[in-house]
Ligand SMILES: Cc1cc2nc3c(=O)[nH]c(=O)nc-3n(C[C@H](O)[C@H](O)[C@H](O)COP(=O)(O)OP(=O)(O)OC[C@H]3O[C@@H](n4cnc5c(N)ncnc54)[C@H](O)[C@@H]3O)c2cc1C
């Protein structure tokens with residue numbers, strides 16, 4: 001009898017899948033859900049709990065006019081609760097409130113861009129702004145009311161993708177880090193994990209900052225720099241008409257419970273660790289955020305801050321996503337949303353599904369989001385851009 | 397190298413407004429002893445304590461479970477300040493030893509260099525009083541933040557008159573502002589005995605002591621002698637609602653019969669947990685240690701895992717023995733001060749008590765046995781026990797009934813209280829989970845049939861006191877913070893509309909940089 005050593009070694013390893021997705025954030029989970037909807041046998045592995053990195057810690061904004069996926073993002077969000085079968089807390093519309101003239105000029109410029117894509121945007125004078133946003137104060141200069149866009153609850157959305165995926169027969173393995181890719185004959189045939197090798201025909205890498213290190217051995221260079229960003233949340237206040245009201249250098253939303261959850265301001269560049277971050281600390285920045293939120297909503301200055309938190313996002317050198325299926329090895333699809341990936345996730349997952357199944361995105365032209373653009377990127381791009389950690393800066 | 401990203405945190409934080417050699421947080425027996433010892437060793441010491449707390453915070457059950465029984469006198473800040481000062485002669489001693497004593501001052505955050513945070517000029521504690529907030533730098537920090545009550549709920553626990561023993565001690569001992577006359581005490585351990593004794597000494601009647609186990613946990617003979625009924629094998633099913641809060645405790649005895657004990661206050665004195673929120677929120681290591689009262693700092697002597705940060709007293713682990721005996725806390729304080737200043741310090745004996753979890757679980761099991769799934773687990777967010785075990789989204793979402801529950805979630809991976817928190821909102825409220833963190837963990841342990849220690853801590857985050865936006869916003873700000881502020885990363889190319897990328901229109905977008 002001939003022993004199948006490979007089979008024996010992997011006896012305890014989880015069963016492979018047609019498509020294995022590394023990364024159980026919104027990008028990977030949405031992609032897997034889309035694949036499962038197309039009848040593909042899909043398995044998501046995550047080093048921890050789903051959504052534990054950026055996907056469960058963000059501002060929940062779903063309004064990305066700059067993206068080629070914008071229209072698909074706007075088309076899908078109003079349907080997501082029904083499609084997934086679990087609540088995402090999505091609510092439509094945004095108001096952006098200016099408290100300085102500079103902000104007002106900027107927001108009106110944004111209004112123009114959004115209008116040019118066929119969506120209505122109203123401009124509110126200070127009195128109208130105060131009427132629309134009762135927490136606004138005498139400092140209101142104006143506001144734009146965007147009749148599209150919206151916001152949702154990050155962790156709830158992550159969980160909804162995961163459960164919807166499972167309901168379609170897809171699998172999620174938590175606490176299962178990908179330690180490396182398994183290459184044979186120039187193709188990726190699986191991922192190495194502490195439980196053994198998990199085989200696949202196609203691999204999707206949506207591992208946030210860790211994607212760069214995972215992909216390198218497969219000859220794919222995805223330049224990324226990770227950074228920490230912070231948010232605060234207050235006690236609940238009476239609901240605003242449009243929960244997605246922000247401005248004054250802040251992004252965020254009022255949750256359906258009534259809490260004000262806002263972020264913005266400076267970030268801290270980090271070195272990426274393969275096993276994931278050792279901490280996600282908040283800093284005294286919570287006070288600077290508090291100040292700006294009280295300026296944005298003077299009538300909420302009394303609201304108590306309950307928590308602050310931080311999340312880690314990766315950025316590409318130009319801050320734009322990479323959604324690509326490089327020709328070599330050909331069976332790997334890569335997706336990073338470069339720090340702006342929650343709201344776009346219904347659409348980014350769709351695009352990844354299209355690349356895996358059809359080789360091209362069916363609903364939008366996304367050619368400019370390919371890896372090709374970094375072909376000539378110098379090795380020291382981070383230093384050149386000043387995207388360095390404080391330690392590296394001190395050392396220099 | 398090019399210039400450092402002007403939109404990053406690099407160089408944005410100002411030097412702290414004040415800087416001290418030794419900062420002590422908490423002016424209980426441990427902190428006061430630490431401050432006096434450090435001052436006598438020649439250090440410049442600042443000792444802060446949040447007492448007297450504002451009526452607003454007390455109303456939220458912060459920092460202690462006051463349960464609506466803080467008297468109106470608490471609103472008189474000046475009078476309370478005098479009382480708090482007078483209640484402990486050691487404070488005057490500290491003052492005379494040259495300690496800069498700041499009462500009514502809350503430490504809301506500890507920030508120190510660690511993984512992911514390297515941009516601070518140095519380690520700092522965020523402080524606030526009624527009117528201002530600022531950062532205080534330190535060479536050495538001693539956390540003597542004491543303990544908090546273990547809160548367990550039953551029907552009616554969300555009304556005025558249900559409170560904790562630590563809060564009772566603060567209101568009777570420190571403030572002389574307790575709004576109750578007749579109290580039922582839950583528990584018969586050292587803590588419950590101290591609470592009952594204190595109540596009787598201050599002229600508050602003790603209607604009963606209630607114990608789920610078959611025998612009292614501590615020596616209750618002196619209390620029996622003072623006429624206090626001690627009811628063993630008994631649990632509280634509900635606190636009866638009256639016009640001013642609790643009207644009676646409805647108790648279920650060993651025979652299953654219910655009896656009504658009139659009272660205006662039910663005082664939880666089952667156990668306490670170390671107050672470790674400042675340390676944990678700063679990334680300090682904790683260990684699940686049932687003998688020390690739950691998640692307690694990982695210590696080497698009095699030193700925490702964060703350089704320069706020391707822990708003393710109940711915060712280091714709730715000591716076994718009489719709750720009224722502060723000598724161990726004082727000894728810890730002195731040892732922490734000596735260690736902080738580099739002197740030899742006999743390492744304080746670790747709190748070598750017995751594991752407290754079996755007792756807590758006995759209580760939780762009995763409370764579950766006599767209560768329904770509709771009993772609250774989280775009062776702020778209106779989350780019931782059934783909601784937690786069913787991992788139900790909040791009712792206001794009106795979501796359809798879901799087949800998902802704790803048992804299906806367990807199929808996906810080990811139980812994680814923070815995950816349950818984000819899905820059910822249990823522990824997300826204004827009390828910052830002071831009333832629910834431990835009981836949700838006990839509930840999850842029982843629901844998942846795992847040891848309590850296996851339920852990961854629901855993390856703490858700054859600010860560890862719920863302070864107003866306007867107050868926190870008073871922190872000093874450098875011009876670099878204002879000038880470098882951007883809503884997101886400030887990468888201009890990120891926001892160029894896709895169609896314009898690579899066209900001549902692209903340049904127009906590279907100036908403005910705000911997005912939605
Ligand atoms: C504070 C903050 C606010 C934000 N606000 C918004 C907003 O308002 N709107 C918006 O659209 N976006 C926002 N974002 C960005 C958004 O959160 C992210 O772009 C998005 O969540 C990225 O999702 P992802 O799935 O690609 O990555 P991630 O969420 O980072 O998920 C990657 C996953 O991969 C896993 N992983 C990594 N390495 C491995 C490995 N080796 N093996 C197995 N698993 C691995 C990780 O555990 C993680 O779960 C914000 C981000 C932050 C931090």
Ligand SMILES: Cc1cc2nc3c(=O)[nH]c(=O)nc-3n(C[C@H](O)[C@H](O)[C@H](O)COP(=O)(O)OP(=O)(O)OC[C@H]3O[C@@H](n4cnc5c(N)ncnc54)[C@H](O)[C@@H]3O)c2cc1C
Pocket residue numbers: 421422423424425426427444445446447459501502503504540541542543561562565587590591594671674708709710711719720721722723725860
């Ligand atoms: C029921 C009961 C009866 C008691 N009876 C007696 C008695 O008879 N005699 C006696 O001496 N002691 C008594 N005590 C007190 C007890 O002995 C001591 O509390 C205990 O020894 C621990 O002391 P500590 O200094 O570690 O903590 P604590 O005494 O609890 O002191 C901690 C202090 O730190 C403050 N603090 C915590 N966090 C912050 C923050 N972030 N910012 C600012 N301030 C903060 C707290 O408000 C508190 O004042 C009793 C306690 C209880 C619960």
